[in-house]
Amino acid sequence: MMAEQMISVSGVTKTFTNNGKPTNVLDQVSFDMKKGEIVTLLGKSGCGKSTLLHIVGGFLKAEEGTVYLDNQLVQRPTKKCVTLFQQHNLLPWRSVLKNVGLGLEGENIPEDEKKVRVMDAIKLVGLEQYLHQFPHELSGGMQQRVAIARAFAMQPDVILMDEPFAALDTFNRYHLQDELLRIQTQMKTTILIVTHDIDEAVYLSDRVLIMSSHPGRIFKELEIQQTKPRDRTQGDFLYYRKKILEQFELSGTNKAPEYMI
Numbered sequence: 001m002m003a004e005q006m007i008s009v010s011g012v013t014k015t016f017t018n019n020g021k022p023t024n025v026l027d028q029v030s031f032d033m034k035k036g037e038i039v040t041l042l043g044k045s046g047c048g049k050s051t052l053l054h055i056v057g058g059f060l061k062a063e064e065g066t067v068y069l070d071n072q073l074v075q076r077p078t079k080k081c082v083t084l085f086q087q088h089n090l091l092p093w094r095s096v097l098k099n100v101g102l103g104l105e106g107e108n109i110p111e112d113e114k115k116v117r118v119m120d121a122i123k124l125v126g127l128e129q130y131l132h133q134f135p136h137e138l139s140g141g142m143q144q145r146v147a148i149a150r151a152f153a154m155q156p157d158v159i160l161m162d163e164p165f166a167a168l169d170t171f172n173r174y175h176l177q178d179e180l181l182r183i184q185t186q187m188k189t190t191i192l193i194v195t196h197d198i199d200e201a202v203y204l205s206d207r208v209l210i211m212s213s214h215p216g217r218i219f220k221e222l223e224i225q226q227t228k229p230r231d232r233t234q235g236d237f238l239y240y241r242k243k244i245l246e247q248f249e250l251s252g253t254n255k256a257p258e259y260m261i
Ligand SMILES: Nc1ncnc2c1ncn2[C@@H]1O[C@H](COP(=O)(O)OP(=O)(O)OP(=O)(O)O)[C@@H](O)[C@H]1O
Pocket: 016, 017, 018, 025, 043, 044, 045, 046, 047, 048, 049, 050, 051, 052, 196
């Protein structure tokens, strides 16, 4: 494995048994991620994206194959790799400040440094006016920002995101995507994102890994060579969108389109 690789997934296979019937959800999935790269796993509902993310995060074991994080075999979740779930899991009885500090509790870091890290992360997501508010007093977008701040405050090597902006309206989603790119540029975090939003994949990723279903496999890799930030209305952006839509036979020129991804 090359030294600059942050994640290396090799030959991952996973089977679930439902009502005694085994289903091969992931079949021989392999990919690598370089340090500081943003990669998305894009695929239809049920193709195994979340399962793959949980295996990469060490929450779930594969029957076959390996995952290496910074040259170490992943066997359980570690603080080097933080997972941001769609349901952001904020603690309702804790303020913004205390929620963002959650991941640093029990860490062997001086209290002063913890405070600086937490405040820096809160400033990065623009919530410094809301330090003492509680989750129920915030909008969905603001709650998701708290979760993002909590992840970055831990300064992990890798952040795994499972459909991080799916529950937000378009305006909030676009806004948070920009914030994520801005923070990632600053922190150089390696980020793996699961999504079924083609626009999101093209906007955020250095590479898009397109998955097929039953069993889940990566059948196409697309490098997005445009510089960031990207213009969603510009020709190159639409070119990549079209390329992806064609992979799913959704470009409108196919005889048998599938409407759900
Ligand atoms: N714990 C489990 N036990 C049994 N089957 C499971 C389990 N987790 C997932 N599956 C099945 O594995 C398949 C892949 O699920 P997964 O959640 O990984 O898909 P996904 O691509 O993330 O879908 P979505 O975009 O809808 O979240 C599905 O058919 C699902 O029913």
